[in-house]
Amino acid sequence: ETGVTQTPRHLVMGMTNKKSLKCEQHLGHNAMYWYKQSAKKPLELMFVYNFKEQTENNSVPSRFSPECPNSSHLFLHLHTLQPEDSALYLCATTTEQGRFNEQFFGPGTRLTVL
Protein backbone atom coordinates (compact mmCIF):
# COMPACT_ATOMS: atom_id res chain seq x y z
CA GLU A 1 0.00 0.00 0.00
CA THR A 2 1.49 3.31 -1.06
CA GLY A 3 2.24 5.84 1.67
CA VAL A 4 0.35 8.88 0.35
CA THR A 5 -2.58 8.57 -2.02
CA GLN A 6 -4.54 11.27 -3.76
CA THR A 7 -7.91 11.08 -5.50
CA PRO A 8 -8.94 11.81 -8.09
CA ARG A 9 -5.80 11.72 -10.20
CA HIS A 10 -7.37 13.89 -12.87
CA LEU A 11 -10.23 16.37 -12.58
CA VAL A 12 -11.88 18.64 -15.08
CA MET A 13 -14.37 21.14 -13.75
CA GLY A 14 -16.24 24.24 -14.79
CA MET A 15 -15.89 27.53 -12.99
CA THR A 16 -19.25 27.11 -11.25
CA ASN A 17 -18.65 23.56 -10.02
CA LYS A 18 -17.82 22.46 -6.50
CA LYS A 19 -15.41 19.59 -6.13
CA SER A 20 -13.05 18.18 -3.51
CA LEU A 21 -9.57 16.73 -3.66
CA LYS A 22 -8.67 14.02 -1.19
CA CYS A 23 -5.34 13.04 0.31
CA GLU A 24 -4.85 10.01 2.51
CA GLN A 25 -1.66 8.94 4.24
CA HIS A 26 -0.80 5.61 5.79
CA LEU A 27 2.53 6.64 7.30
CA GLY A 28 1.42 7.78 10.73
CA HIS A 29 2.66 11.30 10.02
CA ASN A 30 1.22 14.30 11.82
CA ALA A 31 1.92 17.15 9.41
CA MET A 32 0.20 17.45 6.04
CA TYR A 33 0.61 19.96 3.25
CA TRP A 34 -1.10 21.13 0.09
CA TYR A 35 1.11 22.41 -2.74
CA LYS A 36 0.19 23.86 -6.12
CA GLN A 37 2.42 23.20 -9.11
CA SER A 38 1.69 25.35 -12.13
CA ALA A 39 3.46 24.98 -15.44
CA LYS A 40 6.91 26.58 -15.46
CA LYS A 41 6.63 27.76 -11.86
CA PRO A 42 8.10 26.39 -8.64
CA LEU A 43 5.89 24.47 -6.27
CA GLU A 44 3.88 26.83 -4.13
CA LEU A 45 2.94 25.94 -0.58
CA MET A 46 -0.76 26.50 0.05
CA PHE A 47 -1.67 25.11 3.45
CA VAL A 48 -0.02 23.31 6.34
CA TYR A 49 -1.74 21.21 8.96
CA ASN A 50 0.01 20.01 12.08
CA PHE A 51 -1.85 17.58 14.32
CA LYS A 52 -5.06 18.46 12.44
CA GLU A 53 -4.65 22.17 13.15
CA GLN A 54 -4.03 24.58 10.31
CA THR A 55 -0.74 26.31 10.97
CA GLU A 56 -0.17 27.98 7.63
CA ASN A 57 -2.31 29.63 5.00
CA ASN A 58 -0.02 31.03 2.35
CA SER A 59 -2.38 33.80 1.21
CA VAL A 60 -4.53 31.33 -0.67
CA PRO A 61 -7.81 32.65 -2.15
CA SER A 62 -10.93 31.64 -0.28
CA ARG A 63 -12.18 29.61 -3.24
CA PHE A 64 -9.77 26.97 -1.90
CA SER A 65 -10.91 25.58 1.43
CA PRO A 66 -8.86 22.92 3.23
CA GLU A 67 -10.16 20.44 5.74
CA CYS A 68 -8.28 18.00 7.94
CA PRO A 69 -10.76 15.82 9.84
CA ASN A 70 -8.07 13.51 11.22
CA SER A 71 -4.35 12.96 10.94
CA SER A 72 -4.76 10.54 8.03
CA HIS A 73 -6.96 12.62 5.74
CA LEU A 74 -6.66 16.01 4.13
CA PHE A 75 -9.17 17.57 1.76
CA LEU A 76 -9.09 20.57 -0.51
CA HIS A 77 -12.58 21.85 -1.31
CA LEU A 78 -12.84 23.80 -4.53
CA HIS A 79 -15.57 26.23 -5.61
CA THR A 80 -15.92 28.92 -8.26
CA LEU A 81 -12.39 28.34 -9.51
CA GLN A 82 -10.71 30.27 -12.29
CA PRO A 83 -8.89 28.89 -15.33
CA GLU A 84 -5.58 30.03 -13.83
CA ASP A 85 -6.18 27.58 -10.99
CA SER A 86 -5.49 24.74 -13.41
CA ALA A 87 -2.43 22.98 -12.03
CA LEU A 88 -1.10 19.86 -10.37
CA TYR A 89 -2.10 19.80 -6.71
CA LEU A 90 0.23 17.82 -4.52
CA CYS A 91 -0.30 16.57 -1.01
CA ALA A 92 2.67 15.86 1.24
CA THR A 93 3.23 14.58 4.75
CA THR A 94 6.05 14.49 7.23
CA THR A 95 6.63 13.06 10.65
CA GLU A 96 6.86 16.30 12.56
CA GLN A 97 6.63 19.86 11.51
CA GLY A 98 9.85 21.61 12.40
CA ARG A 99 12.18 18.70 11.84
CA PHE A 100 14.30 18.26 8.77
CA ASN A 101 12.58 15.06 7.84
CA GLU A 102 11.79 14.66 4.19
CA GLN A 103 8.28 15.28 3.03
CA PHE A 104 6.54 12.36 1.36
CA PHE A 105 4.43 13.35 -1.59
CA GLY A 106 1.38 11.85 -3.18
CA PRO A 107 1.04 11.44 -6.96
CA GLY A 108 -0.99 14.62 -7.28
CA THR A 109 -4.30 15.61 -8.81
CA ARG A 110 -4.13 17.19 -12.24
CA LEU A 111 -6.85 19.85 -12.21
CA THR A 112 -8.19 21.57 -15.29
CA VAL A 113 -10.65 24.43 -14.90
CA LEU A 114 -12.63 25.26 -18.01
Add this chain to the structure above:
Amino acid sequence: AQKITQTQPGMFVQEKEAVTLDCTYDTSDQSYGLFWYKQPSSGEMIFLIYQGSYDEQNATEGRYSLNFQKARKSTNLVISASQLGDSAMYFCAMCSFVAGGTSYGKLTFGQGTILTVHP
Protein backbone atom coordinates in the same frame (compact mmCIF):
# COMPACT_ATOMS: atom_id res chain seq x y z
CA ALA B 1 12.74 35.29 2.73
CA GLN B 2 14.20 32.22 1.13
CA LYS B 3 14.95 31.71 -2.52
CA ILE B 4 16.12 28.71 -4.50
CA THR B 5 17.64 29.15 -7.95
CA GLN B 6 18.15 26.39 -10.48
CA THR B 7 19.72 27.96 -13.55
CA GLN B 8 19.60 24.92 -15.82
CA PRO B 9 16.15 24.49 -17.38
CA GLY B 10 17.30 21.31 -19.10
CA MET B 11 20.29 18.98 -19.03
CA PHE B 12 21.30 16.06 -21.21
CA VAL B 13 23.61 13.20 -20.27
CA GLN B 14 24.72 9.97 -21.85
CA GLU B 15 23.78 6.77 -20.09
CA LYS B 16 26.40 5.62 -17.56
CA GLU B 17 27.98 9.06 -17.35
CA ALA B 18 27.82 11.44 -14.40
CA VAL B 19 25.85 14.68 -14.39
CA THR B 20 25.74 17.68 -12.06
CA LEU B 21 22.59 19.69 -11.46
CA ASP B 22 23.14 23.15 -10.02
CA CYS B 23 21.30 24.78 -7.15
CA THR B 24 21.99 27.98 -5.26
CA TYR B 25 19.99 29.32 -2.37
CA ASP B 26 19.53 32.51 -0.46
CA THR B 27 18.60 32.71 3.18
CA SER B 28 19.50 34.72 6.24
CA ASP B 29 18.77 31.81 8.53
CA GLN B 30 21.64 30.03 10.25
CA SER B 31 19.99 26.64 10.47
CA TYR B 32 18.37 25.09 7.44
CA GLY B 33 18.05 21.94 5.42
CA LEU B 34 18.51 21.35 1.71
CA PHE B 35 16.64 18.70 -0.24
CA TRP B 36 16.58 17.27 -3.72
CA TYR B 37 13.47 15.70 -5.16
CA LYS B 38 12.88 13.85 -8.41
CA GLN B 39 9.60 14.19 -10.27
CA PRO B 40 9.01 11.67 -13.07
CA SER B 41 6.33 12.22 -15.66
CA SER B 42 3.86 10.45 -13.36
CA GLY B 43 3.90 13.55 -11.15
CA GLU B 44 4.94 12.10 -7.82
CA MET B 45 7.74 13.88 -5.97
CA ILE B 46 10.39 11.43 -4.81
CA PHE B 47 12.82 12.42 -2.07
CA LEU B 48 16.44 11.80 -3.05
CA ILE B 49 18.89 13.32 -0.61
CA TYR B 50 19.19 15.79 2.28
CA GLN B 51 21.96 18.09 3.54
CA GLY B 52 21.81 19.96 6.81
CA SER B 53 23.43 23.36 7.06
CA TYR B 54 25.67 22.19 9.89
CA ASP B 55 26.68 18.93 8.27
CA GLU B 56 30.40 19.02 7.67
CA GLN B 57 30.45 16.21 5.15
CA ASN B 58 28.70 16.14 1.81
CA ALA B 59 25.66 13.90 1.82
CA THR B 60 25.63 10.73 -0.27
CA GLU B 61 22.82 8.30 -1.05
CA GLY B 62 23.73 5.56 -3.47
CA ARG B 63 24.34 7.16 -6.85
CA TYR B 64 23.35 10.58 -5.54
CA SER B 65 25.77 12.93 -3.82
CA LEU B 66 25.81 16.60 -2.98
CA ASN B 67 28.56 19.11 -3.55
CA PHE B 68 27.64 21.40 -0.65
CA GLN B 69 29.49 24.72 -0.55
CA LYS B 70 28.04 26.69 2.32
CA ALA B 71 30.03 29.86 1.75
CA ARG B 72 28.81 29.99 -1.84
CA LYS B 73 25.30 28.92 -0.82
CA SER B 74 25.22 26.16 -3.35
CA THR B 75 24.25 22.52 -3.16
CA ASN B 76 24.74 20.80 -6.48
CA LEU B 77 23.41 17.30 -7.05
CA VAL B 78 25.73 14.80 -8.67
CA ILE B 79 24.21 11.70 -10.23
CA SER B 80 26.79 9.08 -11.08
CA ALA B 81 26.39 6.32 -13.65
CA SER B 82 23.21 7.80 -15.13
CA GLN B 83 20.40 5.44 -16.03
CA LEU B 84 17.53 5.87 -18.46
CA GLY B 85 15.18 5.87 -15.49
CA ASP B 86 16.87 9.00 -14.17
CA SER B 87 15.13 11.06 -16.85
CA ALA B 88 12.83 13.34 -14.88
CA MET B 89 12.42 16.82 -13.42
CA TYR B 90 14.71 17.51 -10.46
CA PHE B 91 13.86 20.05 -7.78
CA CYS B 92 16.09 21.62 -5.19
CA ALA B 93 14.34 22.79 -2.03
CA MET B 94 15.14 24.20 1.37
CA CYS B 95 13.54 24.35 4.76
CA SER B 96 14.58 26.77 7.44
CA PHE B 97 14.35 26.41 11.16
CA VAL B 98 13.24 29.65 12.72
CA ALA B 99 12.91 29.60 16.48
CA GLY B 100 9.49 30.82 17.46
CA GLY B 101 8.57 31.40 13.83
CA THR B 102 6.20 29.72 11.44
CA SER B 103 8.56 28.45 8.78
CA TYR B 104 8.81 25.05 10.41
CA GLY B 105 8.53 22.35 7.84
CA LYS B 106 7.93 24.72 4.94
CA LEU B 107 9.77 23.84 1.80
CA THR B 108 10.77 26.47 -0.74
CA PHE B 109 11.34 24.96 -4.17
CA GLY B 110 13.37 25.99 -7.17
CA GLN B 111 11.97 25.94 -10.68
CA GLY B 112 13.48 22.58 -11.49
CA THR B 113 15.81 21.09 -14.06
CA ILE B 114 14.63 18.58 -16.66
CA LEU B 115 17.21 15.82 -17.01
CA THR B 116 17.20 13.66 -20.11
CA VAL B 117 19.38 10.55 -20.20
CA HIS B 118 20.29 9.33 -23.69
CA PRO B 119 21.06 5.66 -24.39
